[in-house]
Amino acid sequence: MILQLFVNGLIAGAIYALIALGFSVIYKTVRFFHFAHGAVYAIGAYAAYGVISILPSGWGVGGWFVAVPAGIILGAAAGVGLDRGIYRPLRDRKASNLILLLASFGVFIFIQNLIALIFGSQILTLRSSVVREGWHVLGAVITPIQVLIIAASIVTFGLCWWIVAKTRLGRAIRAVADDSVGASVCGIDPERTIMWAFLIGSALAGVAGILISLETNLEPTMGFNAVLKGIIASIIGGIGSIGGALFGGVFLGLVENLGIAFIPAGWKDAIAFGLLIIFLLLRPQGIFGKKK
């Protein structure tokens, strides 16, 4: 039983880590809470759903090869579009972090309800028609989709780590994260770097949205909980830290799911919110973050 909860925790943790990763990459460059990340997450999922439902059923599995990239690309485009259209004008005006957060909230609410308007508020599914039974491992069950989620997360994290640590773009991101004026003096274009960060981060959100839709359902409000958990995971791990996103996500997933062994399941979210408050009060820089 505990093992099953542990497995569930890992799955949830993988998703949280992906959301936190995208969020952190973006945060590194713009240093405010981009709450609309949750809307991008939902856009990724719904875009994939939209493509699948438009394609004639003859496409079968091939449809996924169109839908998934479509979802990711649309998610990435949405994220970049948001930055260009809304955050950048505010940045130019030297708007405070609070103003950016509130604007981000407004965008999120707008998009979430737009999705509801277009697709309806009912629950949709993105599952393939064949429901496969899971594998039994030491008394716990894990389904192929769940294995896919973990595998995709590991691959994505590795890819992201490679980009940030080993490429020129990654160096630019880290430079802008550290000191954007200093970076521009070194010939790095902060705005282009920010754009790339939004592209990568939003693509990650799209990936997370699609993965979770394969496992559970789509509904217009899916982005809210997702971005909230992503933010909490980032705060726990250390906002702006790649490793922190991984740690925070997995930690949150595990604590939530193991926690409901002791308290009723409805309180799962309350555990996450409680962790948020505790960390904000006692260690706002997170486990791996640096004190400002």
Next chain:
Amino acid sequence: MNYILHILVIAGIYIILTLSLNLLVGYTGLPALGHIAFACIGAYVSALLALRLGISPWLGLPIGAVVAGLLGLGVGYPSLRLKGDYLALATFGLGLIVYAVAKNWVELTRGPMGLPGIPRFDLFGWQISQVWAYLILVTVFALVTIVFIGRIVKAPIGRVLRAVRDDEIAAQALGKDTRKHKLMAFVIGAFFAGIAGVLYAHYITFIDPSSFTVMESITVLLMVIFGGMASIPGSILGAVILVVLPEALRFLGLPSSIAAQVRQMLYGALLVIFMIWRPKGLLGKYRMG
């Protein structure tokens, strides 16, 4: 006609909410993002006292407001260490915790099933159930709120709140106990939000957690921003416009299934527009940041 009176009652309740939040956000510079939680507390405390212990709403009101005020003290403590967007996140989280408690502590609150049959206010045995009568009640409380908060902000103590908002370090250098003032703002803001919650509960006679969600907090915040930060007429304007506007939409013939979405899209859009174009709001006297 009754419909119009009903809208006015709701507007009155929102005026109290908006003024209480403006004290926090506009005058003291504390970005409280989970404000509806205080109304939730007030509503549930008074409703439960009436339903379980038969306590009159006239007593339930001050008790609910005081309990809300105490929660305000609790929420205020993080404000002593956190600023700006971090404080916003913390207050947001605390608001979510209150919602989660309302939804999950089923033995006390009946969770999502809510509390039906909440008794109304009564005046010497006569129940205040007619809308026009309730409007009078709400108007009285709205006026009390306007005078109370108006006096605070116009007095020297209001000046100190604005100093805390504009530059806490400079305020301390002038000998002001900024911690005390921040907590005070939270307690008073929470207290009045609690009053609004109680008025709501004994009017609709049914409450459930869905009346006190994040969207509600954002709606009140939008009213503050829209009407004007640190402006009492602004808060009244903001509350009235944002209560009337969605109703007006309904007259445009939108089916109710999409009216809710359109209303929220409008709120989201307004929030973005105001952040970009006029963060201090229509009648506001304070620019954030």
Next chain:
Amino acid sequence: MKWNLSVDLLTVSFDGLKALDGLSFKIEQGKITALIGPNGAGKTTVFNVITGLLKPNEGEVYFKGQRITNLPPFKRARLGMARTFQLLRLFPQITVLENMLLAQHYSKGERLWAALTRSPSMLKEEEDNRKKALDSLEFVGLAEKANVLAEELSHGQRRLLEIARALATGADLLLLDEPTAGVYPEMRRKILGFLEEIRDQGRTIVFIDHRMETVFSIAEHVIVLAHGKKLAEGSPAAVRRNPKVKKAYLGKNEAARQL
């Protein structure tokens, strides 16, 4: 000689770097003391420790005979210490007069009950404070700007307002961080004149400045800091002749020319 303020063996470290290193000095009451030193010497850090914005790793601060090392900033202000900031900390979105009124230590108006009841005594006190504030503004020549938002003042006027506000707190000790930075010469002379008048009223002034002429024109006592330590102390003339001081600022020749 009466001592108003003294600091004893103050040490402040940031990530291993010592901003202040065993610093001690006493400030004599009723005199104008200048705190000088090259950039990074720790002058503003000392002010931050004295006013309570920064906790020292070691050492003590005493004010009016009382150990204040652990007092929060607002309590130190209430003991009679006022401070201005290098980068000006006025309240930009309220008026000049309101900035001044905030300096008063209210007993009544800042209490919640008084605000709600609008008692006659509170209203009278507000009236009196308003008069006092306008008088102070008159003293520095800002009376016509009383109802202007602080952010609309020119830089020189803002410096004046900051000093007027510090004065209005009734403080006996004024700690002024670069009170004439960025102002044109005419305004500088005006401000320095005000400082001498304030001293003549019996108050104590410690000011940080990096312009030698300013320092030597009004300072009665000079303390020189470098690398968080006290390099020299004494009358302006003595400090000016001190070879260590000359060397600390620039090369020997350059400093000699400056001084």
